[in-house]
Amino acid sequence: MSLGSVLGIARSGMSAQQLIIDTAGHNIANVDTEGYSRQRVELSAEFMKQPMLGQMGNGVRVADVAQLRDSALDTAYRNEASGSASSQLRKDLLGGIESLLGEPSDTGLAAAMDAFWSSWSDLASQPASSAARSVVQQNGQHVAEMLNGFDRQLVGMRAQVATQLDATVTRINQLSDQIAGYNERIMGAEVGGTTAADLRDKRNLAIDELAKLGDTHVIEYPNGSVQVSLGTNAVVDGTTGRHARTIVSATGVVGIHLDPGNEPALPFGGTSQAMVDFMNRDLPDVRGQLDALANGLVTAVNAIHATGELYPANGAPVAAGNFFDPTHVTAGDISLSAAVAASAANIAAGAAAAAIPGPGNNDVALALAGLRSAAGQVTYVDATGQTQSGSFTSFYGDVASRLGARVSAAGTDADVHATLADQADTRRKSVSGVNLDEELTTLMRAQQAYAAAAKVISTASDMMKTLVDMI
Template sequence: MTSTFHGIELGKRGLAAQQTALSTTGHNIANANTVGYTRQRAEMQSTPALSINKVQLGTGVNVNSLVRLREKYLDTQYRDENQKLGYYEAKSDALSKIEDILNEPTDDGLAHVLDEFWKGWQELAKEPDSLAARAVVRQNGVAVTETFQYISDSLKQMQNDLKDIIGTKVKEVNSLAKQISELNGQISSLVANDYQPNDLYDHRDVLIDQLSKLVDVKVVPIFTSDNKDTGMIQVSVGGSLGSLLVDGYKPANPLEINITNEIDLGTDIKIGGTPIQLASGELLGRIESYGIKGGAVKSTIPYILDQINNLATEFKDAVNAQHQMGYSLEKNNDGKIEVVKANDEFFTWDDNNSLVVNPKIINPATGGLYLIAAAAEEGNSASSSTGNGNNALEIANIKSKVGDQYRNIIAQLGIESQESQRMQNNTEAIVNQVENRRQSISGVSLDEEMANMIKFQQAYNAAARMVTAMDQCLDKVINGMGRVGL
């Protein structure tokens, strides 16, 4: 025979279990809009039965655990794609800003300024002795040098900005690693006492998701020697041969980057003093855009800078070579204009190694506009005339030699920018798909939770009615038995 109070105990267990389930449902509803929250479920199991006359009599229900409804595989897939998204976002952002600096095709871009420069020489060829036409050529030359300087200065400033961004991202990585390490310690102390710190797990997963966009991460759970889960994790960075950024509750190993003019991917990036090679993530995209030493990957800003500097040098050399083959003007002692062999370059480098129009051509006291060599040698006479504009025409024809190089730079930049944008869009779509799948499992559905709330409420009410019924039975036994005739 069972205990007299068996029914009361059974009802009490039912009340406790349904109340726990109701509280869990309420917790889910309260966190429906909490970023990174994983919905929980009260796992109920019947308590051990009593054996009475070869019959197994049930004893009620207990809540064994509060389970986080989360799929680890989707977490891994999300973080793998998230690091790619961070990388391509960084590359696409850098290439987009470079395109903004070059500003092609517009009336303010270098291509248009160069076109105006060549047109100025063409007009000068028609009126080689016109000071107005010469002034236009000189001013167009100044515009070309200023545009080259603007592009160079802007790219260098962008590189300095990237240097600051890289430093900020390194601090962000180390901050996230520190928080993950501290959470490991809190989780470990609770798990050791058989608690389930589900909300702390959620907080840690959010931090890992954020970290995965910055650097490539690999997450491994930590078990005891007897294969018991400690609740802690290890986080390594740097591909298959990476180093531990987080190891349980130990202080996180700091990520360090030696930022110089260019970064050596093999030696300048370290975790805890050990060199690593980043495989993906926003930080790698920023580093490649800033500039790297060696390797097969083109470093964006230094590469474009070299291309622009090479173009400026070739442009200067080509114009100067043809210019010095021509004849300029000079006033003789009688104040008459004569044609003389040109000795001066049209472009030169200043003290800051910047391309400028020859100061002699700028300054009237040193010759000014007269020094522009518009005339070419006539026959083999080693002389020319003021009406000769053939050298100006030859300089204008340099356009076909120099212009193609700049168009190739713009075309290559456009292709790389489109490719980065395409890869960003693709990885973003994949990340969103994985996140949607993850939310379908882990996210809170208010409709589902409301249905559960009603279900648990009804079960709670029924358990309470059970306790009331058993109380009435016991009241009859205790207060009514032994009183015959009543």
């Protein structure tokens, strides 16, 4: 081996150790950078020479600056992050409805209905009292207005979630475009066989964010690009990204479609799916139950009140008519009948067919007071075909308790997924995170190796000088 070869070997060693020092410094500088994966210089022996005296090495070669990352740990984290984000959002959305109903409470709908039935009991005790009639009128109006208010706020909540879903779908499209762009840059940067570690970190960070918006599945191709799917829908394939958009059918069902064309997307999972499910299932379910309650109130109260009789101060008795407006039978529009709203004197206490008719009769008021706990007054069939039925008190109590159970279940799911996501993130950071002690050790080792390579050059230089002096 010539002295020139010795210098070449030493020079390769110095260059390699310099790169190791640079890489360690890069790792240390990015110790707190979100999504950064530590890098490691991979070295290999240079190709061998075959002189007359046998095979000898030719120094060191930098094979790659590798990114330390475990795709299996990435997958585990993203699965749990998606579940955690979805469950937490579902808990928040359902919790919004629970807060709206505000049960149990002294000022909620249950208390308002209880006061309504109690006012009929009071009227039965004083069937000729105009003050008792006014209380019935006020309490009936209060129940109707509470149901109206609930429905308005639920409609407003749906509009807010729809806006949030649109923003989420827009963000999904932005991330899909970003990932497709990173794919193109990574493919170009890795043509020579090296790893574009920093670009891969940026791409993984975008995929991590996307995982919270939907159930993300990643397939890496040999050329360095990836295919990314939400649920079973490919939104990125190589350098191509597909855009999603929200649609609303004629019946109000919300969906997500993929372009080009009008392909219905299968469930995305993540927060996007939580919002779709809330608007298509949870919110309509609660509104349907409140509508059933309002319809039951209108039907049952009117059926009894219409049998009553009014006794004007001057004139013959007249039929009482309806208490609630029979054309308004949903939570959104339930209201008192025009006659009752105009005057409490149009509220009947006694029945026309009573054994002892007259202003002192209380048959209607007693019957209406008995509706408080009468079974089978409200019936609701949900989207799955299951029937819920009960008295006014028990039915509304079931609405509140079922909602509370859903909120609790979503909260439990969110806690479980969050814990698992934290554990998965800790495991992957143990592989990809920067360890300062390890980097300092690497720096010291590289520094010593660099000094040793420099000593080889100094020694070879002295040998060359000796050889020149001999000549």
